[in-house]
Amino acid sequence: MTTSTGTDAGLVAAEDVLLFVNAAITATGQREFRSSAYQQQLSLDFLHEYVRVNYRRVYAASLALDINDHNAARIVRGLLENAADASAEEKRTEGRLIAARLAKLPPQRVYRLFRELRAAKVNNRRTRAIMRDWLAARPDPAHDAVKYRSGLKTAARHAHLGLDGSVEPECSGELGDFLFRPRHRPGYRNQRLDAWRRAHYAQGAVEELPFTVAEGFAARRGVKREAFLERMAPRMTRLERLRTLTQRTGAGDAPLPADVDLTVMPLTRLALFVLSLGFEARSAHRAELTRALRTAARRAAGPHAGSWGRVAAVLDDSYSSSGSGEKRRRPLAVALACHFLLEALAAPGAYTPLWTSDRTDPLLVRPWGPTPLGFRVLDALEHGPDRLVIVSDGWDNAPPGLAGEVLRVWRTRLDPDRHTAVVHVNPVYDADTFDVRRLSPSVPTTGVRDAEDLPALVELAGFAEGRTGAAALYAYLDRQVARFVGDEGAGAAS
Incomplete structure (x- = not known):
C-alpha cells in the first residue's frame, strides 16, 4: 500500500477507507427511514468519486469485501470508465478483481451494468474482454437469451460478439438468430429457445420456460396464479420460491407449503420472510420458523x-x-x-x-x-x-x-x-x-x-478503534484481495 501509515495522513486515509467500506456495505441509493433516495444517491456519488480519485487501489480492493451488489457494480463501472487513470499493474489487478466479483453478482445485475457501460460509451479493449469472458463462462447461454434477452443483446453488440459458436457451440447460429432475427427460423434445435417460440401460441410450452419469463406469458393468458405456481414449483429457484411463499401461506393456520425447505434459505432473507407474515401465521408456524432460523444461523456461524x-x-x-x-x-x-x-x-x-x-x-x-x-x-x-x-x-x-x-x-x-x-x-x-x-x-x-x-x-470494526494502526488495515485488505482472487501470495491492494 503506497499510502503512508505512520503519519496523521495515514490515519486519515484509514478513516476514509473505513468510511467508504461502511457506505458500500449498507447504502443502496434507495430511500431510508430518515433520508430520501435523492439524498442517498447524492451522498454515494460523492463518496465513490472521492475514494476512486484519492485511493484507487483501495477502491478496487473493496470488491473483495462483503459490500453489497449495488456498490460492487458501481465500483466496476467506475474503474472501467476511468481506465486511463490506472497504471498497467493496477489494470491487471483490477481485471482479476472485476472478473471475480462479476462471477458472484446476480446475472441481472451484470447485464444492467453492461447496459450502463454501453450507454456511457465505455468500449475499450479491457471492457470488451471482461464482457466476453463473463459471457463465455455463463453455464447456459440459451437460458440467458430467454430470461435476459435485452441484456444479452446489448452485451453482444457492445463486445462485438458474433454469437456463432463463440459462446455456445450447440447454439451455433441459433443464438444470434434468436436475439437479432427471431422470425428467421421456423424452429430451434435448442429446446429452451424453441419453447419460447412455441409459448406464444401453445400454453403447454410456457411451463418449459424460466419462472419469471413464464410468469409474463401466464399473466397475459389469464392463467390462475395458484394453479400456475403449483405447476411451476419444480422449475423455481430457491429465492423464487421464497418470494412467492408469503401469498401462498396466508396469515392463518394453514401449513407451510411442503415443496419449500426453509432451512436452506439464507439467514437474512429468511428473517425478512418471517417478518412478512402476520402474527397469527408466525405463532401458528412457530416451531417450523424457529427451527429454520436456527439452522440458517448455525450454518452462517460456521467454525x-x-x-x-x-x-x-x-x-x-x-x-x-x-x-x-x-x-x-x-x-x-x-x-x-x-x-x-x-x-x-x-x-x-x-x-x-x-x-x-x-x-x-x-x-x-x-x-x-x-x-x-x-x-x-x-x-x-x-x-x-x-x-x-x-x-x-x-x-x-x-x-x-x-x-x-x-x-x-x-x-x-x-x-x-x-x-x-x-x-x-x-x-x-x-x-x-x-x-x-x-x-x-x-x-x-x-x-x-x-x-x-x-x-x-466485527473483525473489520476493530480497525475503527484506531488501536491497530493504518498498516494493519491495509494488510487486512491485502489478505482479503488475495483470498478473493484465489492467490494467497498476492499483495494486490498494496
Whole structure:
C-alpha cells in the first residue's frame, strides 16, 4: 500500500477507507427511514468519486469485501470508465478483481451494468474482454437469451460478439438468430429457445420456460396464479420460491407449503420472510420458523459457532426499524437475523438478548416505539458479557445521547482494560454524514447489510478503534484481495 501509515495522513486515509467500506456495505441509493433516495444517491456519488480519485487501489480492493451488489457494480463501472487513470499493474489487478466479483453478482445485475457501460460509451479493449469472458463462462447461454434477452443483446453488440459458436457451440447460429432475427427460423434445435417460440401460441410450452419469463406469458393468458405456481414449483429457484411463499401461506393456520425447505434459505432473507407474515401465521408456524432460523444461523456461524463466550445483544426494534417503502422492515430483519446468529456464536446457554421494546419473543417483534438504547446497554453490561453487540440505526432518542454517555463512562472508567468487547453494527446508511451513524467515539461501528457477514464485520470494526494502526488495515485488505482472487501470495491492494 503506497499510502503512508505512520503519519496523521495515514490515519486519515484509514478513516476514509473505513468510511467508504461502511457506505458500500449498507447504502443502496434507495430511500431510508430518515433520508430520501435523492439524498442517498447524492451522498454515494460523492463518496465513490472521492475514494476512486484519492485511493484507487483501495477502491478496487473493496470488491473483495462483503459490500453489497449495488456498490460492487458501481465500483466496476467506475474503474472501467476511468481506465486511463490506472497504471498497467493496477489494470491487471483490477481485471482479476472485476472478473471475480462479476462471477458472484446476480446475472441481472451484470447485464444492467453492461447496459450502463454501453450507454456511457465505455468500449475499450479491457471492457470488451471482461464482457466476453463473463459471457463465455455463463453455464447456459440459451437460458440467458430467454430470461435476459435485452441484456444479452446489448452485451453482444457492445463486445462485438458474433454469437456463432463463440459462446455456445450447440447454439451455433441459433443464438444470434434468436436475439437479432427471431422470425428467421421456423424452429430451434435448442429446446429452451424453441419453447419460447412455441409459448406464444401453445400454453403447454410456457411451463418449459424460466419462472419469471413464464410468469409474463401466464399473466397475459389469464392463467390462475395458484394453479400456475403449483405447476411451476419444480422449475423455481430457491429465492423464487421464497418470494412467492408469503401469498401462498396466508396469515392463518394453514401449513407451510411442503415443496419449500426453509432451512436452506439464507439467514437474512429468511428473517425478512418471517417478518412478512402476520402474527397469527408466525405463532401458528412457530416451531417450523424457529427451527429454520436456527439452522440458517448455525450454518452462517460456521467454525465460529460457540466460540464467542458470553454474549449480550441490544437489538433495535423501534419504529425506525420499519425501514422504507424500498427497504421494508430491512433494519428489523437484520436485527432478528443477528439475534439467532449471536445465539449460535455464543457459548451454550451464555446468550442474553435485549430488545429496545422490552419484548422477549423474537418471533413476534415488530417496529414500534422509541429507541431507549442507553437503558438497554446498561442492562446488557450488568450481565458482565465477554462481548456486547449493538444492532441499531444509532438514533438513540429516549433520552437522546444516553447510550453514548454510558459507553463513554464504561470505556474510560469502568472497563479501561476492555475486558468486554463492544461493537455497534448499523444496517442504515446516514446520507448526511457519509457514514453509518455512530453511538460513541469509544466504540467501533461498522455497517451491516446481511447478518451472515457479522463475524467478518466485527473483525473489520476493530480497525475503527484506531488501536491497530493504518498498516494493519491495509494488510487486512491485502489478505482479503488475495483470498478473493484465489492467490494467497498476492499483495494486490498494496
